[in-house]
Amino acid sequence: MSSMDPISMATQFATLDVKPFQTRYQLQADKYQSQLKALGEVETALREFRTAVNKMNTATSGIITNAATLSEEGFFTASTNANALTGNYQIFVEQVATAHQMSTGMPAGITSTTEIPTTGTLDFTIDGETFSVDLSTVDNDGDGKATMAELATAINTNSNNKGVNATLVRADGETHFMLSSTETGVANTIQVSASGTGQAWFDDAFTNTTDISTPQDAVIWLGPQGSGLKLTNGSNTFSGVIDGVDITVNKAQSAGDTPISMGIAADSEATKEQLNTFIDAYNNLVSTIDRLTSTGSEDSKRGALAGDPTTRSIESQLNNVLRSQFEGKSLMEVGLSINREGKLELDEKRFTAAQQNNGAALEAMFNGDGNLFDSLDSAMEPYLKFSSGLFSSRKDAIKQNLSRIDTKQEALQRKYDMAYDRYLAQFTQMNQIMTQMNQTSGLFAM
Template identity: 55%
Template sequence: MSSIDPATMAKQLATIETQKFQQRYSTQKSEYQDKLSAFGKIESALREFRTSVNEMNNSDSGIIKNTASTTEDGFFSASADSKALTGSYQIFVEQVASAHQVSTGMPDDLEATTRVPTTGTLSFTVDGETLALDLSSIDSDGDGVVTIADLNSAINNHPDNPGVNATLVRSNGKTHFMLASEKTGLKNSINVTASGTGEAWFESAFASLKEISPARDAVIWLGAKNTGLKLTESKNTFSNAIEGVDITLNKAQKSGDSAIGMDISADKSGTKEQLNKFVEAYNSLMSKVNEYSKVKGEDKKRPILANDPTLRGIESQLKSIVRGSFSGLRLNEIGIEIDRNGKMKIDADKLEKAQLNKSSALENLFNGDDQLLDSIDKAISPYLQFSSGLFKSRKDSLQESISRVGDKQVALDRKYKMSYDRYIKQFTQMNTLMRQMNQTMSLFG
């Protein structure tokens, strides 16, 4: 009677007992992991779509693009956003804005090591805001000595600085103490007073500032100088003086010069480029949704998220929105159509006619309050919230299912080990009995 291999037999029988459960758990875990991966990829695609939509739906970048051009370069530049109305204007640049710059009337032999008073106050006022600098507070090392370099640093680094830059300027062996306003315009003129220092030369220096560059407002005329509409601004950019148009000044014209022409016109290629981005972003998202939810191919293989309610919700809401009416228009009326496969495409001829005849309605359709792009963002938001979004909820649920399957697999491993240990004990005992029987039988030869 031959012996048996207890380890082999124990392994085979323990495997038979647990194999069907192991296969079931492995299949379940693989399915949950595939769904989790698919949700992650669709969530990523949805975030990319939302980012694209938001980039086209802000104050700096709308769907509709306009362009600004001038008849003469060098004096000013202009840009137009989607709110600008097409038209021609005449601009005369009388004066560019400048920042106030002054120097003190300190001694000609002023050096960075020159001592300044350690008592009293030096006050700076710009546009109604004041810094009252306590001169006793700028003695950084406590030796009772404050240099002009210490004063320079204290002004520039003070948290209450109202917008004044202090600078030491050296020329021909002399050092000058200068103050400059950070911003242009009359309202940003610098006013300085020194008091309570006990040093006449110091207080006199700030009482008799030498003006290097005056504070000026920018001045332009819509139309000819002195007969058109005069506009002033503290900075060199006039934002929305004409709605949707920014005018940035470079230099002033001479008296007697003619006003410069500025034309605002529709940027057809820029608008079409924006619309192409929107169409591509939409198609990319829907392609990803279809990849994981639609039966396709000759084998009619069922995708991992077929008939999933979350994907059906996204698809249904977005299709309803893009087929809806906004500002009295639908996308198909301006040349953006959705074919029977759900793919969005542009009819170039139809779009060009809409740009020509319905430009303001186009802007409202996409970028108006609570219109197309706002509606898309509102529909997407519940899916993408980090703490309570629908995608997070689905992924958390799948992760919990994976964890439960993992717990079952751990329990199954314990069951396998217990079965293996029981069988190996039984077959070891059987081997022992078989050897004993073989020995007994040999006695009877």
């Protein structure tokens, strides 16, 4: 009678005791993990759709995209938003805005390491704001000296600095201490003076300054120069002069030039492009839900969320919104319809006609208060709240189930260990008996 391996036998028998439970728990864990992953996919697709909706539903963006066309390029550019009104305008650019830049009257021969006074202040005023640089704090390397380079750093890093930039510029073998405003316009004229330094050369440098660039405001005319409506602005961008249109001037025209024509109209191609983004995001959501809630067949496997009412209700609610009427019209009337697969389709001819015939009504239908986009967003809100949304609640419930399985598996491990110890003791004893019997048999054989 041959001996046995107690460890191997104990392992096999203890494994058999717990294997049915291990299989059951693993199947449950796999199912919950699949559901958790699937819910994440649906949530991602829903958030992407909501992003597409909200991108076209702000104070400055809508279903219709407007565009500006200019009769002549190079003098100004125009950007439009959903509030832009269709029309034609005449713009004359008289002057572009410039920033103030000056060279201080430093004596010849200064360098970045030239020492400056360590007493007194340097006082600045720009756009009605004032700030001072205490010269006793300019030394930042602790060597007891303050230099031109350290002064530039002290000005630029001053916490109260509202728009002055100091620079050391080297040209023709000389170093120049320059001051520039960071913003354009007359209001941003730099005023500077030194006081209490005790050194005339330093004080004089900030009194005897030379303008390199004189600050000026941008000037445009709505209509011909001299007879139209004159507009000035400290920045080169005129916002809100015409509803929904920002005009940024780049170059001044010559006196007597003809104003540049600017036409504002709906951009059909851009509108269809963003509408297609909306359609694609919705159809991707539908495809994701259909795939993950599929009951399965001979040719396809059952989805991880098959029979899940929460997931199916998303598609049902959004579908109901899309089939509703807004401003007395259905989406089908303006070229959007839901096909047999539950996906959106665009009839470009019908949509283009609706846009051309009554763009304002189309805009109100999609972007009006409580209309399509607002209704879609409201339908998605309960699912996507971060702390109390239905997705968050469902995922938390699944995670709790996984946690309970972990607890059961820990208990199962303890059961295995106890069974292993019991079987090991039994098979060790049996092995000892078999060994003794073999020894006894050997004596009789002699």
